Amino acid sequence: MAVAQENARAEGRSFSPFWTIARRDSLAGFLFIAPQLVGIIAFVLIPLGLVFWYSLHEWNVLANTFTYTGGQNYRMLIEDESLLEVLGATAIFSAGLVILNMSLALLLAVLLNQKLAGIAIFRTLFFSPVVVSLVAWTIVWGFLLQKNGGINGMLLMLGIEGPNWLREETTAMISVIVVQVFKNVGLNMILFLAALQGVPKELYEAARIDGAPAFKQFRRITLPLISPTILLTSIITIVGSLQVFAQIAVLTQGGPGLSTTVLVYYLYQQAFQFHFFGYGSTLSILLFAIVAILTFAQWQMRKRIVFYES
Amino acid sequence: MADVTLSDIRKSYGALKTIHGVNLDIRDGEFVVLVGPSGCGKSTLLRMIAGLETITDGTLKIGDRRVNDLDPKDRDIAMVFQSYALYPHMTVATNMGFSLEHRGANKAEINERVNWAAGILGLTNLLDRYPRQLSGGQRQRVAMGRAIVRNPQVFLFDEPLSNLDAKLRVVMRGEIKALHRRLKTTTIYVTHDQVEAMTMADRIVVLNGGRVEQIGAPLDLYDRPANQFVAGFIGSPSMNFLTGTITEQGFQTSDVVLPLPASKGTVMGQAIVYGIRPEHFRLNDHPGRASVSAEIVLIEPMGSETQVTMRLGDTQVIGVFRERISGTTGDIINISLDIDAIHLFSGDGAIRLN
Amino acid sequence: MKAELSPRTRTALYGLMCVLLIPFVFPTWWMVTSSIKPISDIFAFPPQLIPQSYDWTTYSKVFELQPFVRQYWNSAYIAALVTVGTMVVSSMAGYAFARIRFPYANTIFMIVLLGLLIPSEVTIVPLFQMFLKAGMVNTHWPLILVPIFGAPSVFATFVMRQFFVTLPAELEEAARVDGLGRFKIFAKIALPLAKPALASVAIFTFLHSWNLFLEPIVFLSSAEMFTLPQALTQYTDAYGGPMWNIQLAAATLTALPVLIVFVIAQKQFVEGLAHTGLKG
Ligand SMILES: Nc1ncnc2c1ncn2[C@@H]1O[C@H](COP(=O)(O)OP(=O)(O)OP(=O)(O)O)[C@@H](O)[C@H]1O
Ligand SMILES: [Mg+2]
Numbered sequence: 011m012a013v014a015q016e017n018a019r020a021e022g023r024s025f026s027p028f029w030t031i032a033r034r035d036s037l038a039g040f041l042f043i044a045p046q047l048v049g050i051i052a053f054v055l056i057p058l059g060l061v062f063w064y065s066l067h068e069w070n071v072l073a074n075t076f077t078y079t080g081g082q083n084y085r086m087l088i089e090d091e092s093l094l095e096v097l098g099a100t101a102i103f104s105a106g107l108v109i110l111n112m113s114l115a116l117l118l119a120v121l122l123n124q125k126l127a128g129i130a131i132f133r134t135l136f137f138s139p140v141v142v143s144l145v146a147w148t149i150v151w152g153f154l155l156q157k158n159g160g161i162n163g164m165l166l167m168l169g170i171e172g173p174n175w176l177r178e179e180t181t182a183m184i185s186v187i188v189v190q191v192f193k194n195v196g197l198n199m200i201l202f203l204a205a206l207q208g209v210p211k212e213l214y215e216a217a218r219i220d221g222a223p224a225f226k227q228f229r230r231i232t233l234p235l236i237s238p239t240i241l242l243t244s245i246i247t248i249v250g251s252l253q254v255f256a257q258i259a260v261l262t263q264g265g266p267g268l269s270t271t272v273l274v275y276y277l278y279q280q281a282f283q284f285h286f287f288g289y290g291s292t293l294s295i296l297l298f299a300i301v302a303i304l305t306f307a308q309w310q311m312r313k314r315i316v317f318y319e320s
Numbered sequence: 321m322a323d324v325t326l327s328d329i330r331k332s333y334g335a336l337k338t339i340h341g342v343n344l345d346i347r348d349g350e351f352v353v354l355v356g357p358s359g360c361g362k363s364t365l366l367r368m369i370a371g372l373e374t375i376t377d378g379t380l381k382i383g384d385r386r387v388n389d390l391d392p393k394d395r396d397i398a399m400v401f402q403s404y405a406l407y408p409h410m411t412v413a414t415n416m417g418f419s420l421e422h423r424g425a426n427k428a429e430i431n432e433r434v435n436w437a438a439g440i441l442g443l444t445n446l447l448d449r450y451p452r453q454l455s456g457g458q459r460q461r462v463a464m465g466r467a468i469v470r471n472p473q474v475f476l477f478d479e480p481l482s483n484l485d486a487k488l489r490v491v492m493r494g495e496i497k498a499l500h501r502r503l504k505t506t507t508i509y510v511t512h513d514q515v516e517a518m519t520m521a522d523r524i525v526v527l528n529g530g531r532v533e534q535i536g537a538p539l540d541l542y543d544r545p546a547n548q549f550v551a552g553f554i555g556s557p558s559m560n561f562l563t564g565t566i567t568e569q570g571f572q573t574s575d576v577v578l579p580l581p582a583s584k585g586t587v588m589g590q591a592i593v594y595g596i597r598p599e600h601f602r603l604n605d606h607p608g609r610a611s612v613s614a615e616i617v618l619i620e621p622m623g624s625e626t627q628v629t630m631r632l633g634d635t636q637v638i639g640v641f642r643e644r645i646s647g648t649t650g651d652i653i654n655i656s657l658d659i660d661a662i663h664l665f666s667g668d669g670a671i672r673l674n
Numbered sequence: 675m676k677a678e679l680s681p682r683t684r685t686a687l688y689g690l691m692c693v694l695l696i697p698f699v700f701p702t703w704w705m706v707t708s709s710i711k712p713i714s715d716i717f718a719f720p721p722q723l724i725p726q727s728y729d730w731t732t733y734s735k736v737f738e739l740q741p742f743v744r745q746y747w748n749s750a751y752i753a754a755l756v757t758v759g760t761m762v763v764s765s766m767a768g769y770a771f772a773r774i775r776f777p778y779a780n781t782i783f784m785i786v787l788l789g790l791l792i793p794s795e796v797t798i799v800p801l802f803q804m805f806l807k808a809g810m811v812n813t814h815w816p817l818i819l820v821p822i823f824g825a826p827s828v829f830a831t832f833v834m835r836q837f838f839v840t841l842p843a844e845l846e847e848a849a850r851v852d853g854l855g856r857f858k859i860f861a862k863i864a865l866p867l868a869k870p871a872l873a874s875v876a877i878f879t880f881l882h883s884w885n886l887f888l889e890p891i892v893f894l895s896s897a898e899m900f901t902l903p904q905a906l907t908q909y910t911d912a913y914g915g916p917m918w919n920i921q922l923a924a925a926t927l928t929a930l931p932v933l934i935v936f937v938i939a940q941k942q943f944v945e946g947l948a949h950t951g952l953k954g
Contacts, residue, residue: 030389032374032775038856039776046767046786046831049823054789057797057804064799121691126684132691134940136698141936141943144885145903146925150705153918156717160704163721192697200944253793256887260907274795274888281799282892291799298796305791372847393853405848409866419852466852 058298064291071285083292093293095268096276099183103272104251106187111247112240115195119202120228133203137196144193148260151189152176155261179269182262186270190257194250198243205239206232238312245308249301273297322383322396322473322506323348324369329378331364331530338364339530341378349504351497355517356527357553362510363478365527369508370399370476382473393422398467399476402483404459406451406466413438413447416465423470437465440499457488464496468503475500477509481516493519514554518542526550548669551595557627559663560637562594574633576612581662583674592673595663598627601639604654611656616647628653705929709733709922716919732923740897740905742924749902749928752817753883759822760830760879761872768834769860773846783835789828794820795888802892816893817901821883830875837871838864873942884932902928 068079087093122133139147154160155175162172175181209232217227233240255274258264264271264279271279277297281290324346331339339361346352354362367373369380371392380388387395398419406415416437417430425433438444441461451459460480467475477496481489497520500507511517517524518538526533526541526549533553534546545551551559564573566586571578571594578594586592604611614630614637621627621644628639630653639655647653664673679687708716712729715722736742770776771783794801805816821827841864849859865872890904897908906928909920936943 030374031371031391035774035856036776039770039774039779042766042770042774042860043782043786045763045823046827047782049763049819049827050786050789050825053801053820053824054792054797055785057800058792060800060803061797064803118694121687121694124679124687126679126687132695133944134937135695137940137944138702138933138936139698141881141932142702143903143906143925143928143932145887145906146705146929147701149906149916149921149925150701150708152916153708153716153922154701154704158717158719160721163717163719167720188697192701196698249790249793253795255795256885256903259887259891277795277798278888278892282802287799287803294796294799298792301793301796302791370847370851372850391855392847392851397851399848399851401844401848403842403844405842405844407845407848407863418849422853422858466848 061291061294061298064288065295067288069286069288071287079288083289086289087292087296092268092271093276096271096273099268099270100252100272102183103187103254103270104248106183107190107251107254108244108247110187110191111195111198112244114191115198115202115243116240118195118199119206122199122203123206133200136199139193140196142193144256145260147193148189148257151185152261155185176262177266179266182266182270186254186257186261189261190251190254193257198247201239201243202236205236209235241308241312245305248304248308252297252301252304273300323381324474324506324508325379325381326365326369327379327381329365329368329375329380331361331368331373331376337530339368339376342527342530342532344525344532344535346506346508349506351500351507351509351520351522352525353509353511353517353521353523354525354527355511355514355553356533358512360527361530362512362527366399366476366478366508366510369474370397371395372399395474396472397474397476398470398472399478400463400467400480402479404451404463404480404483406459406462408451411448411450412443412454412462412465415451415462416469419466419470433469433471434465437469440468440502441465441495456484457492460484460492461495464499468499468505471503471505473506475505475507477507479511480509481511482513489516496520514556518554524554526553528553544672545663546672548593548595548665551663551665555597557598557638557640559595559597560635561669562596562632562635562637563591563667564594566590566592573635576633578612578632579657579659579662581659581664581674583664585673586664591667593665593667593669595665596637596657597661598638598640600658600661601637601641602656602658603641603643603645604656611654613652613654616649616651616653618649619645619647621645630655702929702933705922706926709919709926711919713919716922729919732919733927735920736909736924736927739909739920740900742905742927744898745900745902745905746927748814748899749884752814752901753880755818756821756883757876757880759818760827761875763822764827764830764875765834765865765868765872766860767831768836769838769864771831772835772838773841773864774856786828786831789825790832792825794825797825798888798892805893811893812895812899813893814899817883817886817889820889821879821886826879826882830879833875833878834868834871837868841867870945877943881932 065083066078066080068075068077068082070076118136122129122136156162157174157177161175165172173181175185213231213235214227217231222230252272253274254272255278258270258272258275259278262270264275273293274297277290277293280286280293324344326342326344326346329339329342329344330337342365344352354365356362364373368375371387371390371394375388379386382395382397392399407418410418413434417434420430420433434447435444438447441464443458443461443465446454446458446462451462454462460483463480480496481492484492493516496509509516509520521538523535524538524541525535528549534541534550536544541550541554545554545559548561552561562571562573562578564571566572566580566588567577568588569577570580571592573594580586612632614632616628616630617636618629619626620629626641626643626645628641628645630637630639645653662674665671666673707723707725709732710728710730711722711725712727713732715726767786771779771786801816801820802811805811808815810816845863845867846859849863854862885903886901887903890901894900894904897905900908902924906921906924907916909917909924911917
């Protein structure tokens, strides 16, 4: 194209080249997004189509048969009694995780937002689990939560006999939630802290002059102003909670019973341990639907709950 | 250096037309100022000349070359932006030499040009600094330095002084003018400040709503505005306008009659707009001169002059007087009008009648 | 809210934060100290907060029982490749979505954002089948290609786009007048200014790859190919129970280097993450 221009210039000719500025920009745009777009097509869209296709089939790996069965896998989904338990466990896990994570993150962010000497050290320490290898973190918690492990040892010193945390239904669920919260709450804490620091100081000063007490300032000024961050982090946290796999696999393997078998873990078992690829795909579709509905619902809430947007 | 010729230049964003056919011949070495109210299309026009905005229709020539479809880099222009657009991650020297670097100049050449430009603009001591370490005026100079190092055919400025405080603006105005006298590069300068336009331009182009209202030397525009818009836009405080009709006695607005200059374009009974600049009122201390009485609304003494808001008939007008005036709201003063400085426009303000 | 705190409030706040810190800091401490205790001491009562005696042979067992060096290398090079690759892919795509006008840009952006809605867990079954057909099971390709080009990089693209949107348009226009083409504007102007956003993308991506667990256990089957998270869980006794001291030693080796880098560069870490444009 440069050549064509040079020619035109040399001849003083007036012409419209094919490669106008707009066309060249379009080409550049497509080239820039090409790797990402091709990747999304190859690794997201096609697999998504395939997963739906598989979900309509009975796939026997050992006999190497792949037969169309229509909605049979979906009927199975409805009749699968284990799935009900799995969804229950998933709901408890996600709800517990999000509530605990968000409130702890907010509390920590408010604490770290105080003017105290050495606050940066606290910030670093609260954040540190985020960078600890996930499985390493899970292993050490598994170790601490053993019947004769560190936590029960310390409880015993206080005269309390602790439960076998990972082998009883209620405590197993609490354990996996707590382990995950402490691992990742630092991320949300930092995002909240950044949001808190973005609230203009004049607003607090104005509120003080108006005589609003501290808790009221928090409720009427801080919360509304950081609500966009709260919403966004809650979406990320919920979607993230539905993807938790390593912790379950290492700590409880979904047990005892199905009490900590969340959907992703169940999907993994069905597809890769029992080789029910058809049914596993159906579960994938279910997971996708749940993620999509939750995201959409929270996006809709944006209009009502978020009082303020920058 | 080169001429710049715009023939019937148009711009639309989809269905929205913003520039409606602009014709303009800019001579080699000329300093042309585009002026007009906000949103009139000054920046759009300048950016089309720069190649940052596509030209929807018409022909743009720089020198003899049609450049409509050329990239900015092939048009041999340089531009100074309102925000200066200095590269924050490069030193002053790198900022200034950046374009040469990309035109395949060697190091020695770049150094020489950068030092030359820095010398002219008084930036020699600042070459190793980063933009964030400079004051507003210094940044402005760097932006100009970046434009001049390349010795382009045309300089384009888009409101380059609007981020400076009032004092600095006056200083930089002078520097840009001096630079132009020295380099004699064709310059197109956009501003919405008519004082900048008046003081800097060889010729002013007044734009309004995507159309050219008038082109001319600053004082021509001031003395003989082609229509009511230009008359009102050029000059501060702006020209006073009264609406009324032509009668036997003169110009009649409500119950006041004002003197009419000789004019071929008017007929008896015609509805016209009558314009007079604030400095063309006189306090009537010469008995015998045609005079009218006006009611004082507000007196604003400025020291060197006095600005008086008064009611003439049922129109409020502003007068600027050399004298100091005492009086309060409601007082009546006698004033006379400088009859040679009266502007008559058609009733819709579109054409000048005298 | 920001008034000076009284000494008593101050003490109370410090006390509260120290108590809250326990579950964040103690596990790491416990991991490191337990890994150097002799096996007989690791479940001792009362718990030994500070080791009474040391047994370093645990660490040599880490390397004897599995090709741990190899596994360490696997994790490290995969994470490095994925990090660099994601930075390239997402900064380019993010730049184009923010800055270049091209047909269907918005539609394509929406399609790409779908990647945020579709966690890789949803597509793991077909991805496994696809890589099986391509003969890439039990290779590292799935762990490299999918994160760089697929759903995991979408978040990075989003972060980069949010950053580039805030870049003043006049800077790029100045560069165009200065004679730069699209690619050079990207490389010489936009990218150098995007360092904070790139840093946060790098941190996120590295941690994501370093922690990947489901994908390795689905795709990899031989110890030589394993990555660290997967390898850690393989130190088990004849009954499948974990060999705690060895697992803890291997976990310490996995966690400590990243932790040290974090402590050194913690300002960039924390501030980088706060700058991801997630603020709204
Ligand atoms: N990208 C665009 N899409 C649609 N309309 C636009 C676009 N850019 C500018 N316009 C419109 O074109 C007209 C001219 O804009 P322009 O920026 O040239 O004004 P201006 O004279 O420079 O004003 P100002 O003094 O405020 O800078 C305006 O009405 C503006 O709304
Ligand atoms: Mg403008």
